[in-house]
Amino acid sequence: MTPTSRTDPELDSLIDELTVDCHDDDEQLMGFANAFDEVNFPHPGTVIGEDVEVHSVSPAEDRPELIATCTRAGRTYDIALLDVTINADANTSHLIAAYRRWTKYR
Numbered sequence: 001m002t003p004t005s006r007t008d009p010e011l012d013s014l015i016d017e018l019t020v021d022c023h024d025d026d027e028q029l030m031g032f033a034n035a036f037d038e039v040n041f042p043h044p045g046t047v048i049g050e051d052v053e054v055h056s057v058s059p060a061e062d063r064p065e066l067i068a069t070c071t072r073a074g075r076t077y078d079i080a081l082l083d084v085t086i087n088a089d090a091n092t093s094h095l096i097a098a099y100r101r102w103t104k105y106r
Helices: 009-019 025-036 090-105
Strands: 043-047 050-059 066-072 075-080
Touching: 009 025, 009 090, 025 050, 025 066, 025 090, 043 066, 050 075
Parallel strands: none
Antiparallel strands: 043 050, 050 066, 066 075
């Protein structure tokens, strides 16, 4: 990894904004979850090359990560957000990128 890829001031600023009053990883995760509550869903996406519709993002009940609730062919699936590519507006895409960055460096 090059040193320049370790810094992204815009994403770092968003991460700081979402986690400013958090004391641990669980609270930081909730900061991201709260931010996704403001996103207007659904958005189209893909999971392992298959088209899905993403309806929401929320914390997992049994592990410390965010889960995307998706539908495909009339069925609903809960999939780790990190495993979904979402085609969203710029603000939502920025939020997803910040979450990916946060998970990588926490």
